[in-house]
Amino acid sequence: MPRRSRTGLQRADILERYLARFRKQLGTFxxxxxxxxxxxxxxxxxxAAEExxxxxxxQASDxxxxxxxxxxxEAANLPEEAQENGTHDVERESLQQRRQVLESCLxxxxxxxxxxAKRQPGANGQAMGKRTVEDYMSHEVHSIHRAATIKEAGRLLQKYKVGSLIVDDGSRYIGIVTDSDLSRKAVAKGLDPNTTAVLACMSKPVVSIxxxxxxxxxxxLMKQEKIRHLAVTADRTIIGVLSISDVLRAYEEVTGSPAS
Known part of the structure; x- marks a missing residue:
């Protein structure tokens, strides 16, 4: 697969223009x-959205x-409560999935x-250096067995209102499955959510900090590994999870800017 082209993402003014365009696109949607x-x-x-x-x-990006x-x-293959109720609307589901992709980009x-903005020298940068993972991590570790179905994974993500589950084999953690894994890997492969095991679309190994x-x-580390969730460890034992939302919250507290 060709490498992604991200040359325009290094300057704040260009980023600001991209943000404005995605917000306008979502408003139109x-x-x-x-x-x-x-x-x-x-x-x-x-x-226009694809362009x-x-x-x-x-062009070759996820x-x-x-x-x-x-x-x-193809989003209709994802596990949804509507399927259970017999009221699944494929067209509506497809629209919702479009919205989720655009919101993820934003x-x-x-x-x-x-x-x-944080790369600029000053008091904010010094304050940021004092913040640790422990200050913002979630201390709850929600897990799922590797043999569970991706439908069950989707149900647990909704139940706990989280974006990831640590996957175990009954004795140790072997991977992680995220909402992104379900929407991209499950959809892209046309997997049956009722019979496909989490093992088929989880990410491994577990990246931790x-x-x-x-x-x-x-x-x-998130940028390096191109992920949005990290397992948090204490002496190499997983004790929590840190998401990109947690990281953004830390930066917002330092800068004083509200979350969008």
Whole structure:
């Protein structure tokens, strides 16, 4: 797979323009979710959205692939409560999946924009260096057995309102499954959520960081591994989880800027 093109993501002014464009795109998309008659064909919106995502993340990126599967209706394969109730609406589900991809891109750009601002020297940078992973991690470790179905994984993510589950084999942790894994790997492969085991779409190994490390180290590790969740350890024993949302919260507290 070709490497992603991210050359435009290094300057704050360019990032700011990308943020404005994604916010505008999401604002326009609301008309397809409402009962009002859209002012433009959905095909035209998809073309504009895919062009924007390609410009920012590259044509061979996971983000472009995720949007493609969303618009193709493959999102209907994901585990949803609506399926159980017999009211599953494939078209509506596809629209919701499009929205999730765009919101994920926006969240990623917001994180990059704040990181770019933190690179400027000053009191904020010094304050950030004092924040540790322990200050912002979740102390609850939600896990799932590797043989459980991806439908069960989706149910637990919703139940606990988290973005990841640590996968175990009954005696040790062997991987991690995230909401992104379910939406991309499960959808892309057309997996049956009722019969496919979590083992088929989990990420491994578990990438971890010690609780005493600075929060800036956690962000650097997430960028290096291209992930949004880290297992937190104390003497190499997993005691919690740190998500990209936790990292953003730390930076927001230092800068005083509200979460978008």
């Amino acid at each position: 609301q008309m397809f979710l409402s009962r009002k008659r859209p002012s433009m064909p959905l095909e035209d919106f998809d073309e 924007l995502i390609s410009q920012v993340y590259g 983000e472009v692939e995720a949007y493609f599967y969303a618009k193709s209706g 969240s990623d750009l917001e994180m990059r924009y704040r990181l770019q 010690e609780e005493t490390e600075p929060i800036s180290e956690a962000l650097g």
